[in-house]
Amino acid sequence: MRQHKLALCKVHFLDWVPEQVERTIKRYHMFTHQDRLLVAVSGGKDSLSLWDILYRLGYSAEGLYIGLGIDEGIDYSGNSLSYAHTFAEAHGLVLHVKDIKTEYGETVSELTARTHRGRYKPCSVCGLTKRHVMNLLAQSQGYTTLLTGHNLDDEAAILFGNTLSWVGSYLIRQGPVLEADRPGFVRKVKPLCRIYEREMAAYALLRSIPYIQEECPYAHDATSIYHKELLNKLEGDRPGAKLSFYLTFLQARRAGLFSPTIDERAEMVHSCTECGQPTTAPGLCAFCRMFVKSDYGQLPAMGNES
Amino acid sequence: MRQHKLALCKVHFLDWVPEQVERTIKRYHMFTHQDRLLVAVSGGKDSLSLWDILYRLGYSAEGLYIGLGIDEGIDYSGNSLSYAHTFAEAHGLVLHVKDIKTEYGETVSELTARTHRGRYKPCSVCGLTKRHVMNLLAQSQGYTTLLTGHNLDDEAAILFGNTLSWVGSYLIRQGPVLEADRPGFVRKVKPLCRIYEREMAAYALLRSIPYIQEECPYAHDATSIYHKELLNKLEGDRPGAKLSFYLTFLQARRAGLFSPTIDERAEMVHSCTECGQPTTAPGLCAFCRMFVKSDYGQLPAMGNES
Numbered sequence: 001m002r003q004h005k006l007a008l009c010k011v012h013f014l015d016w017v018p019e020q021v022e023r024t025i026k027r028y029h030m031f032t033h034q035d036r037l038l039v040a041v042s043g044g045k046d047s048l049s050l051w052d053i054l055y056r057l058g059y060s061a062e063g064l065y066i067g068l069g070i071d072e073g074i075d076y077s078g079n080s081l082s083y084a085h086t087f088a089e090a091h092g093l094v095l096h097v098k099d100i101k102t103e104y105g106e107t108v109s110e111l112t113a114r115t116h117r118g119r120y121k122p123c124s125v126c127g128l129t130k131r132h133v134m135n136l137l138a139q140s141q142g143y144t145t146l147l148t149g150h151n152l153d154d155e156a157a158i159l160f161g162n163t164l165s166w167v168g169s170y171l172i173r174q175g176p177v178l179e180a181d182r183p184g185f186v187r188k189v190k191p192l193c194r195i196y197e198r199e200m201a202a203y204a205l206l207r208s209i210p211y212i213q214e215e216c217p218y219a220h221d222a223t224s225i226y227h228k229e230l231l232n233k234l235e236g237d238r239p240g241a242k243l244s245f246y247l248t249f250l251q252a253r254r255a256g257l258f259s260p261t262i263d264e265r266a267e268m269v270h271s272c273t274e275c276g277q278p279t280t281a282p283g284l285c286a287f288c289r290m291f292v293k294s295d296y297g298q299l300p301a302m303g304n305e306s
Numbered sequence: 307m308r309q310h311k312l313a314l315c316k317v318h319f320l321d322w323v324p325e326q327v328e329r330t331i332k333r334y335h336m337f338t339h340q341d342r343l344l345v346a347v348s349g350g351k352d353s354l355s356l357w358d359i360l361y362r363l364g365y366s367a368e369g370l371y372i373g374l375g376i377d378e379g380i381d382y383s384g385n386s387l388s389y390a391h392t393f394a395e396a397h398g399l400v401l402h403v404k405d406i407k408t409e410y411g412e413t414v415s416e417l418t419a420r421t422h423r424g425r426y427k428p429c430s431v432c433g434l435t436k437r438h439v440m441n442l443l444a445q446s447q448g449y450t451t452l453l454t455g456h457n458l459d460d461e462a463a464i465l466f467g468n469t470l471s472w473v474g475s476y477l478i479r480q481g482p483v484l485e486a487d488r489p490g491f492v493r494k495v496k497p498l499c500r501i502y503e504r505e506m507a508a509y510a511l512l513r514s515i516p517y518i519q520e521e522c523p524y525a526h527d528a529t530s531i532y533h534k535e536l537l538n539k540l541e542g543d544r545p546g547a548k549l550s551f552y553l554t555f556l557q558a559r560r561a562g563l564f565s566p567t568i569d570e571r572a573e574m575v576h577s578c579t580e581c582g583q584p585t586t587a588p589g590l591c592a593f594c595r596m597f598v599k600s601d602y603g604q605l606p607a608m609g610n611e612s
Contacts, residue, residue: 164547164551166563253472
């Protein structure tokens, strides 16, 4: 690990990763052993490894798998679910499963084909759906904290994208912890935000965690993958650049770089008339608007939430 | 020009560039025909083309060449000066020449070899020197506006570097116009900030302006060149990305993205005891500190001014 000037054997590496995650949890005051934790589990290496690390660190966390109904000839969602199930059963952990088609009548693939938002940005439909379902379930069942498996590469790529287009309302909020500072939001945290993607891949491999190796069939279009490639070039030439980009951002923001007035989330003072979740304008939230068949929805704003 | 979805012949291109520059001058309220203008001329394509464009647009601007004393076996500074001289003579324009060795006793090469700042970052010594000499001359001789030939690629690369390290005090100030908002500063403007580097190269070529083609011998170490390469990759894949990165930054800042409290320039309330120029702390300014032989100077802060 050139960025840390550190080389570890298997045994020490498998201790080092949870130690780093524990430090991140404490440094950003993410949660304690008293919290009720819900991990968003996709069946991929990051979220399953996160669940594994939490288990090893003695945190009791339940899992949430969201069935998005992405098939594309390889039963992507079905396979993902079975990896999540396998892990939960092997460790005796509770896995909640929410299926979009069952709950809302349409899969993400169907939404992608039907809506204006989806045709331009399938990942936007998927992200909106996941954020909606995660928050709704966590809130209705009394979890205090939602955990996602975003690693450093994910975070740096999202930050890079938001920086290229200078979306203030996203820049002011992206970080290891998204506080539940408005009614209706559950606290969201990213315990892997300081761990490189290749470190997470090594962890899953060395811990022999079976996970879905295919990329999402929609990912080839994702801008975030392109930004990851650019950042990988930067990291290759300047080891540590990705970590430094993310951490100096967090420091600068903590030091007051951004004007608080740019936080649009502060304007989320309305409740959706359909689902009750917080939204910026009176009426339906962006998720519920997607299901109003006569409304083809608006193009999403530039930038990425996570 | 894919970013503009525009293709022009020689004649129209040579009209288009000054039109764009005039629009930039007006859009950012840079100066009028009543202002006393001083162009910083390096002998390169950008500054000579800028001087040429101003001449064609009917602005009367004098030039300032700063002799930095960079030789490195190719008489880099000497050759640069003769290109500046040739242009000034051919157009009957006034060129002021300030030689660092004559004025201060040491060349930039000597300063680079002697000082701590220089050994780590020669471009930092050079930038500090140029900013100091430009401001001093412009102020003492009553010019209202200092013009530099920074093009879009320069600006985007500086912005990219400052973003990678999130230097708030530079982010809040970088732009087409740096107001003379503190005593002792002359207003600085960059009329080429919206024109791509390759457009400027094409302009100089088509106008048959002789200019120094070699890069500065120190440039191979420059981080800004590396950042330019990364942005060129981005631009190649997403035409217009560089312009959009820079313009959305300017828009977001104008809309209040940054907190005004991060502007360190606001703290430049002292006058250097040696040269009288503004500085953040009592005593010598950073430029004059460089010449105190017993003091090897401090490492410069991360980030780039321009």
